[in-house]
Every structure is written in C-alpha cells, then in structure tokens.
Amino acid sequence: MPTLAALLLATPVLAADYQPREAFAPREMGQAVNLYRSGNGAPGPDYWQNRADYRIKATLDPETPSLSGEEVIAYTNNSPDALSELWLQLDQNAYRPDSRGTYAAGKPDKGSSDGYVLDDVSVERDGKTTPVSVLVSDTRGRIPLGTPLAPKGGQVKIHIRYHFTIPGEEWGGRMGWGKAKDGPIYSLAQWYPRMQVYDDIRGWDTLPFLAQEFYLEYGDFDYEITVPSAMIVAGSGELKNPDEVLTRDQRARLDKARASDATVTVIGPDEIGKAATRPKADGTLTWHFAMKHTRDVALSISRAFAWDAARINLPDHKSALAMSFYPAESQGTDRWGRSTEYLKDSVERFSARWYPYPWPVAVNVAGPDNISGMEYPGLLFDGISDAGKDLFWITAHEIGHTWFPMIVGFDERRDAWMDEGFNTFIDVYQSDDFNKGEYAPKRDSEYAPGGGNPADEILAVLKDPNAPIILSRADTILEKYRHPVTYFKSAFGLVLLREQILGPERFDAAFREFIAAWAFKHPKPADFFRFMDSAAGEDLSWWWRGWYDHNWSLDLAVDKVVPGDAANGTVITVAARDKLVMPATLRVDFTDGSHRDYRLPAESFIRQAATTVTTEAGKTVAQVRLDPDDKLPDEDRSNNAWKAGAK
Structure with missing residues (x-):
C-alpha cells in the first residue's frame, strides 16, 4: 500500500x-557562416587578419615622471578591403579629465594627465615618408591615407614621436607608479600608440577605452627602454643585451636558473641598491627586449627590485624561464619568495592541459597595490602586499590570461566574459592541482571567494532581477556584477558544461581543439558556440540560451x-x-x-x-x-x- x-x-x-x-527552440548565432568563419566554429579557408609589427625606442624620465618614445609600426593589410584610413589606440588618453572613461565611471575631472602628446606622425610607403595629421577622438586616433592601402598584403609604416606623463598613485587602473621602501616602481602598460583591429565582423573595431581591456592585432616586437643605470627593468619577451645591462654574476645566476627546477636568486633582497648589482654606477642604460607573435608588451622598472628565476618545463622537451621581481618588503616564504614557484607550476600545468606556453619567459612583478592584478603577454602586475593563497590565486589567474586572451585573441572590450570567465575556469583546476590542493578550492565568486559550493553561490546571481546576462556588452556591466557574472557565472558555466553536460573526455578534447584552431586569431562568441557544438557532437542551443542569453534558473x-x-x-x-x-x-x-x-x-x-x-x-x-x-x-x-x- x-x-x-x-x-x-x-x-x-x-x-x-x-x-x-x-528552452529547445532553434537558436540563431547572429553571425554569418562564410569563407572566413566556418559553420563548425573554426577559421574558414579564407580567414584573414591584419598584422602590426613594432619597433620602439623609449626613455623613462623618473623626475617628471614621464615617458617619451619613437616607434615605427609596420602594418600589413591582409583583408580583402582597400583601407582609406588607419586607426590608432591611444589609451593614455583615458587619464585625461574629460575622457569618456572618467564620465562612464561617474568621476569626471578625475584624470591626472594630458594623455598622449603626439609630437610627430608620418606615413612611409614605397620609400616615401609623408607627414600626417591625426584626428584624435578620446582614446582613438584616425590617420587619413591619401591613397588607400591595398588589400591582401598592402603594407605601410607609421612613424610616431610621442610623450606622456605617467599617472600617479592617486589614479590606479591598468598602469602607473607607486612607492616601495627602496624607491618607486613604474608599471608601464599602454605605453606606446597601438593599432586598432580591423576584422571581418565590424571592419575597424574602435570602441573607446572605458575600463574594459583590449582587442589587439598580433605581430613581432623589438623595443628598447633607456632608464637610469641604477634601475632594473622587467619586460615582456626576451632580454637581448644582458651583457650590457647585467653583471657577470647576474648572468651566471640566470644561466643556473635556466637549468633549475628550484628557484635561483638573481638579485637578493639584501643586495637591492648596492653598486655591485649594476654594471655601471651612473648615467643611463638601455635595455633591449624582443617578443615574437604577440599582441602587446609591458614593462616594470625600479631600483627597488629583488629578482629570482627558475626553469619552466614545457611539452616536447622545451623550456622557458619563470622570473619574479619584488621589493624587499615583499620577501619571505609566505610571500613573494614563492612567486616563481607559483608561476612555474601554473605555466607547466596550463601548458600540459590546454596548449603549450609560447614565449621564452614568464614574469611576475610586485608593484603598487592600486594597479595590481593586471596581465600582459609574458608579464604580470601583481601587488607588493600579496601573500599566501591570495598571491598564488592572483599569479595563477593573471598568467592564465596567457591562454585567454593572449593566445586565443578574444575581444575583451566587447566580450570580457570570454577573457575573464575562460581564464577563471582554468584557474579552478590549477588551484585543485597545485601542491595537492594546497590552496584549493578557488571559485572566484563574490559570495564565496575562498571556496564553498559554486552551485549554491550562483543562485543569488540567477535570482537577482537586475543581474545582467553573460552576453552583455562588457562596458555596461556595473562593478557590483562584474565578478559574479563576467568571471564567476561564465567560469561556472564551463565547469557545468565539462562536468555535468558533456563530460571531461568530450569537453577537454573539444576545448583543446578550439584553443589550437584559434591560437593567435580572433574568435567571436558565435565561433565558440559553434565549435563546441560541432567538436563535442552536441546541439547545445538549450544551454547557450538558458545560461548565456538569459539568466534563467x-x-x-x-x-x-x-x-x-x-x-x-x-x-x-x-x-x-x-x-x-x-x-x-x-x-x-x-x-x-x-x-x-x-x-x-x-x-x-x-x-x-x-x-x-x-x-x-x-x-x-x-x-x-x-x-x-x-x-x-x-x-x-x-x-x-x-x-x-x-x-
């Protein structure tokens, strides 16, 4: 009964x-299938993207403080379109008091500089150089071309002389400078005018820099920075002139680190500021770096740096070098003394699980706390006060951005959920794996930052009538919802897709194929949705609709x-x-x-x-x-x- x-x-x-x-209605991707982008989500047989190669020479004046530079951008138009103008990204203009970014943040007049001052701009083509006048509109600059740049391989060189004042401690944001015990640290990003992206979806993609991050073309970089001789420079890419800027002992220690799984001291905290750490006592030194097949480079400069390094073991018996730069007050085994260990382990595991790390060095820098937690290719800005699990988490997260969006070139300004969410997703497994879960779990939820059940923590987001959907324009998302939606919901959606919907075997194979197919290219959301459907063998329209198009419960x-x-x-x-x-x-x-x-x-x-x-x-x-x-x-x-x- x-x-x-x-x-x-x-x-x-x-x-x-x-x-x-x-729930199961047909779902339109909102993006055409053509010879550029295939129905299976992969680049099409005629996929193209333009290229920007940079040669830069710059000088830091720490007294102002300011930076001045000369650059040559070799720009190649691989598109099928003739281009009658070129567009620059002038992101230093975000620090102007009247910038769109200050108004978008509700803080007009907060700016602290005049942004980029373009002293001279000219265009070189067919051996002839012609001065041009750049039409500046907020963080964008339009360069008119008298004769359109030919499609399918047309090339031009843009010569720019420029300078700008480095924003101070009161600003914060993506770059600037701040004080350490033994001297200021200059964390320099967006330090040269860069090309906007011209792609097959929108043509010139010229969203202003409001607070979201970047969308950039790939190319090779060769750059030099001249600084006072007492200063140490941490830069993206490989140092090309160690004989000129390092002592014999430092070069020997770096050689030892390249063969060592244990961290090797290059400049110890007790050596900071000592004359023996520099090859000459006064004047200036020029540091020369190069980095291939990247979309950007960044720098951090200070006389206050200790420096250590260790070998990174990569697939196919390859290797790279993990390095950390930090001031004396950050030393200690519970603090930055383990930074290189964290960096090395994260790069090794991400490389083995998803896609090999592509560059010769990976660098973590302890800089001003108000501009920490920011990633650039091969170089991270983290904080002087970071320690313990927080230092591990931020190190793993920021170097994880190598894969998204440095390798897979997402448009962060429009689709921050792909950049931050995909990276937070791979963080989950790195935190579980590192040193048998020493710092696990990590879920990046505003509600349970140190762990907890994400399936419980996401409920507040799903039931909040004001929470934005994942597929919102990034600039429209309030700070209140940025981590819960852009990071946490996006990442947890991939966890659910992997562990509850597809299973690890199907998901991992498809996800690795997606990364390899779009490495150093520009996928859009529709490409990802199509790729996972096709490679995993599943029509996931119901999932994309419920979790990404809507905030359904x-x-x-x-x-x-x-x-x-x-x-x-x-x-x-x-x-x-x-x-x-x-x-x-x-x-x-x-x-x-x-x-x-x-x-x-x-x-x-x-x-x-x-x-x-x-x-x-x-x-x-x-x-x-x-x-x-x-x-x-x-x-x-x-x-x-x-x-x-x-x-």
Whole structure:
C-alpha cells in the first residue's frame, strides 16, 4: 500500500514556468557562416587578419615622471578591403579629465594627465615618408591615407614621436607608479600608440577605452627602454643585451636558473641598491627586449627590485624561464619568495592541459597595490602586499590570461566574459592541482571567494532581477556584477558544461581543439558556440540560451513516486519547474543496501515538463535523490528527495 509521502506526491505540481519549445527552440548565432568563419566554429579557408609589427625606442624620465618614445609600426593589410584610413589606440588618453572613461565611471575631472602628446606622425610607403595629421577622438586616433592601402598584403609604416606623463598613485587602473621602501616602481602598460583591429565582423573595431581591456592585432616586437643605470627593468619577451645591462654574476645566476627546477636568486633582497648589482654606477642604460607573435608588451622598472628565476618545463622537451621581481618588503616564504614557484607550476600545468606556453619567459612583478592584478603577454602586475593563497590565486589567474586572451585573441572590450570567465575556469583546476590542493578550492565568486559550493553561490546571481546576462556588452556591466557574472557565472558555466553536460573526455578534447584552431586569431562568441557544438557532437542551443542569453534558473523536482509490486518497478516522475533544464543524476537507494544512478539527459524535457523513470522489478525503493552530490545550481533542493515512510 502506498505510503503517505507517496500519496502526497501523487499529484504533480505543474511546471508553469518551463516551456519545452522555448528552452529547445532553434537558436540563431547572429553571425554569418562564410569563407572566413566556418559553420563548425573554426577559421574558414579564407580567414584573414591584419598584422602590426613594432619597433620602439623609449626613455623613462623618473623626475617628471614621464615617458617619451619613437616607434615605427609596420602594418600589413591582409583583408580583402582597400583601407582609406588607419586607426590608432591611444589609451593614455583615458587619464585625461574629460575622457569618456572618467564620465562612464561617474568621476569626471578625475584624470591626472594630458594623455598622449603626439609630437610627430608620418606615413612611409614605397620609400616615401609623408607627414600626417591625426584626428584624435578620446582614446582613438584616425590617420587619413591619401591613397588607400591595398588589400591582401598592402603594407605601410607609421612613424610616431610621442610623450606622456605617467599617472600617479592617486589614479590606479591598468598602469602607473607607486612607492616601495627602496624607491618607486613604474608599471608601464599602454605605453606606446597601438593599432586598432580591423576584422571581418565590424571592419575597424574602435570602441573607446572605458575600463574594459583590449582587442589587439598580433605581430613581432623589438623595443628598447633607456632608464637610469641604477634601475632594473622587467619586460615582456626576451632580454637581448644582458651583457650590457647585467653583471657577470647576474648572468651566471640566470644561466643556473635556466637549468633549475628550484628557484635561483638573481638579485637578493639584501643586495637591492648596492653598486655591485649594476654594471655601471651612473648615467643611463638601455635595455633591449624582443617578443615574437604577440599582441602587446609591458614593462616594470625600479631600483627597488629583488629578482629570482627558475626553469619552466614545457611539452616536447622545451623550456622557458619563470622570473619574479619584488621589493624587499615583499620577501619571505609566505610571500613573494614563492612567486616563481607559483608561476612555474601554473605555466607547466596550463601548458600540459590546454596548449603549450609560447614565449621564452614568464614574469611576475610586485608593484603598487592600486594597479595590481593586471596581465600582459609574458608579464604580470601583481601587488607588493600579496601573500599566501591570495598571491598564488592572483599569479595563477593573471598568467592564465596567457591562454585567454593572449593566445586565443578574444575581444575583451566587447566580450570580457570570454577573457575573464575562460581564464577563471582554468584557474579552478590549477588551484585543485597545485601542491595537492594546497590552496584549493578557488571559485572566484563574490559570495564565496575562498571556496564553498559554486552551485549554491550562483543562485543569488540567477535570482537577482537586475543581474545582467553573460552576453552583455562588457562596458555596461556595473562593478557590483562584474565578478559574479563576467568571471564567476561564465567560469561556472564551463565547469557545468565539462562536468555535468558533456563530460571531461568530450569537453577537454573539444576545448583543446578550439584553443589550437584559434591560437593567435580572433574568435567571436558565435565561433565558440559553434565549435563546441560541432567538436563535442552536441546541439547545445538549450544551454547557450538558458545560461548565456538569459539568466534563467533551474528547479528540477522529484514530483511523484509510485511504488510498484515485485513484478513491476517503482515509477518516479521528475519535473522541470523553472525555465532552465540540465542533465541530472537520479539516485535510487534500495532497501537491500544497493543503489542505482539513472542519468536523465536534458532531452528528458524536450517535449514535456516531466519525465518518468521505472526502477528494476523485484527491488523496494528506500529513498530517491536528484543531484545527490549537489553539483547543479538547483534553486530549491527541498523538492529533490523522497524517502519511504517520511511524513
């Protein structure tokens, strides 16, 4: 005879909010399939992108402080279009009091400099150099061309002389300077005018720099920075003239580090500022760096740096060098003394799991705390006060940006959820893996930054009527929601896709293929969605719609349990009571002590709001539990269980 609990569950609650034809409707990608971008999400047979190679010579004046430079940008137009103008990114202009960024932040007149001062700009073509006048509009600059630049390989060189005042401690943001005990640290990014991207989706993509990050062309960089001789320079790429800027001891220590898995001291904290650490006592030194196939380079400069290094072991018996630069007050085994260890381990694991690290060095810099937590190719700006698990997490996260968006060239200004969310996703597994989980778990939730169950923590985001959807323009997302949505929801969506929807085998293979296919290229959201559908062998329209297009919630419920007799199994009805659906595990415990897991695919709800499972005959059901390990973001777990005899 059915128990009271079975009778109470005999009449299902109608799933009024769930509509199968809404959840599983065809989903348009909003981006055409053509010879540039294929239907399988990979670059098409005629995919193209333009190229920008840079030669830069700059000088730091720490007294002002300011930077002046001369650069030559060799720009190649690989597009099928003739270009009648070129566009520059002038991101230093964000520090002007009247910049769009200060108004977007609600803080007009906060700016602290005049931005870029373009002293001279000219265009060289076919051996002839012509002065041009740049039309500056906020953080963009338009260069008119008298004769359009030819398609499919047309080349031009842009010569620019410029200078700017380095924003001070009161500003913060992506770059600037601040004080350490033994002298100021200059963290220099966006320190030269850069080319805007011209692509097959929008032509010139000229969003202003409001606070989001970057979208840049790839190329080779050769750059020099002249600084007072007492200063040490940490730069993106390989140092080309160590004989000129390092002592014999320092060069020997670096050679030792290249063969060492243990951290090797190059300049010890007790050596900071001593004359013996520099090859000459006064005047200036010019540091020369080069970096191939990158979209950007950055610098950090100070007389206050200690420096250590260790070998990074890469796939196919290759190697690179992990290095850390930090002031004396950051030393210690619970602080920056382990930075190189964290950096080395993260690069090695990301390389083995996803895609090999492409550059000869990876650098972590302890700089001013108000401009920390920022990534550039091969170089990270982290904070003087970072320590312990926070230093590990920020190191792993910032070097993780090598893969997204430095290798896979996402447009951070429009789609920050891809850059930050994908990187936070790979962080999850690095935190679990490092030193047997020393700093695990890490989920990057505003609600549980040190761990907790992300399936619980995401519920507040899903139920917040003001929370933006993932596919929002990045600049429109309030700071309140930036981490919960752009980082956490995006990352957790990939965790769910990997662990609950596709499984690690299908997901990992598809994700690695996506990275390899789009390495040093510019994928868009539609390319990712198409690629995962195709490579994983799954139409995921229902998932992209519910998690990315909308902020839908999940509520699966054990709706009815009708125990059977010895010849017939127990019939269990599971219903979807809210708009989102997901595959789910239904665990049935029997009175003989055994149990069975039934895997309900998302298609269980493709025609109706409820599905049934009939257990094997001859066994008596003791209890039933949906999602027994609490992995799904189910908004109401109180309706996930049924127990025989319960009242």
